[in-house]
């Protein structure tokens with residue numbers, strides 16, 4: 337019965353919600369795009385869960401500590417709260433098959449383009465992929481989304497994220 341399942345808007349992080357500046361460890365380097373709070377609130381308002389799916393091999397490479405990553409995510413949540421927006425969950429993959437250090441050097445089903453993080457999110461949050469979508473900026477996002485049964489959209493270069501979300505959500509009504 338699909339009626340008990342949730343719909344969800346999945347987002348890649350870097351290049352979608354914030355400027356992709358490579359391995360971001362400092363809050364000063366974490367620049368959130370305009371209208372992100374409004375965009376995420378639009379999802380909340382329309383009963384879409386908001387879940388971030390992000391590769392963070394900088395952790396495994398020893399460039400970002402887990403507490404730095406956590407602080408960045410707390411900062412993001414705090415910023416979007418100004419627009420009453422809420423992120424329900426964040427999944428990140430710290431591993432890298434060749435550049436990871438120690439326990440972080442391994443292949444992982446979680447690392448996009450593999451769909452592990454999305455599959456876990458779908459299970460944890462009881463999500464119906466058919467009523468859900470993902471926005472990303474790389475082909476690896478697209479591959480991960482598609483193999484999880486999600487519709488996928490590249491982040492628009494013409495319109496801001498809020499406008500894009502409004503357009504996408506229209507299709508679901």
Ligand SMILES: [Mg+2]
Pocket residue numbers: 348349350351352356472473474
């Ligand atoms: Mg990206």
